[in-house]
Amino acid sequence: MELLTVWEQELKKRSFSEIIFAVIGIILGLIIAFLISQPIYKIPIPYVGMAISIILYGILGYLGFRTGLSYKDDLSLKIRDLVAGGKKISKDKGKIKFQSDLPKVLDTSVIIDGRILDITKSGFVEGTIVIPVFVLEELQHIADSSDSLKRKRGRRGLDIVKEMQGLENANIVIEQSLYEDISEVDSKLLKLTSDLNGKIVTNDYNLNKVALVQNIPVLNINELANAVKPVYLPGEEMEVQIIKTGKELNQGLGYLDDGTMIVIENGKHLIGKTVNVTVTSALQTSAGKMIFAKPN
Known part of the structure; x- marks a missing residue:
């Protein structure tokens, strides 16, 4: 006891x-x-x-x-450090999530192209979408052109902007900075994107290259389109309409719904017909994907 x-x-x-x-x-x-x-x-x-x-x-x-x-x-102390470390990681994760919400600056070509509207509707483009006022001015200038084709493209671009502003799931901001000391629209875009620490959304090949040289992130709509095209492996079959002759002897050409070119061996005599073909190979080029096939 x-x-x-x-x-x-x-x-x-x-x-x-x-x-x-x-x-x-x-x-x-x-x-x-x-x-x-x-x-x-x-x-x-x-x-x-x-x-x-x-x-x-x-x-x-x-x-x-x-x-x-x-x-x-x-x-x-060790336990406190572990708890503090866990909180720090949570905060860091929050920051990383915030940093992924970079402004997306649209150029003139991607607005006229129109696909950015569907991409925004689908929710694949997150964060603030910035449309510079000087891009709107360029669209207006194109819409006022004496050339009917340019005028149609400019009006289409303005309609796309208006429709994007009406989307509930998108944060569209019209940036008022004019950068009057810079003459070229592309140079203004690069400067604005750099100032906003954002990304340029474009399908302009030359602007894409210049932005990458200046270490400015780029979202290229054409690259996205190529990335989501279906993959056809050798031996797979498909149905395609042959619409014209190819560059090589006896070749026929057709196109898939997404614009992918199909080169059909010995298909010249089948022009105007819809035929079943078997894929032999595929080639990725700067202009897009080409599929080679032969009639069944």
Whole structure:
């Protein structure tokens, strides 16, 4: 009873955290003692294995108790660091998510192209979509052209902008910066995108190249279109209408719905007909993908 009283008085002197770490130390000490004592039990001399095991339990349990108390502060700091590290990672993840929301600056060509409207509707373009006011001025200038084709393209571009502004799932911003000291529209686009720390959305090959040289990120609509085209492997069959002759002897040409060119061997005599063909190979070019096939 006196021993229990002594333990009770000792426990009252300790804080709750000290008791927790002491108990953890004792448990770890006893586990280690259990693992070590297993081969000792097999000593053939009577009672020796048991006696040594009991001593091991006592020594390692006491060492665990003292270690838990001695390193309480160090262990507390480690736990705090782990918790703080977890919070820091969460914040960092939030920042990364925020940084992915870069402004997307549209150029004139991609607006006139029109596919950006469907891409925005689908939700594949996230974040703020910026339409510079000088791009709108260029669209208006094209819409006022004496050339009927240019006039139609310019009006189509203005209609696309108006329809994009009406989308509920898109944040469309008209940027008012004019950059009057810069004459070229493409140069203004590069400057604006750099100032906004954003990305240029275009299908202009030359603007794409200049932006990459200046380390400005580019989203190219043509590259996206090529990336999502279906992949046809050699041996697959498809149905295609042959509409004209190819460059080589006896070749016929057809097109898929997405504009992919199909070159059909010995298909010249089948012009105007819809035939079943088997894919022989595919070639990726700067202008897009070409598929070579032969009639079944």
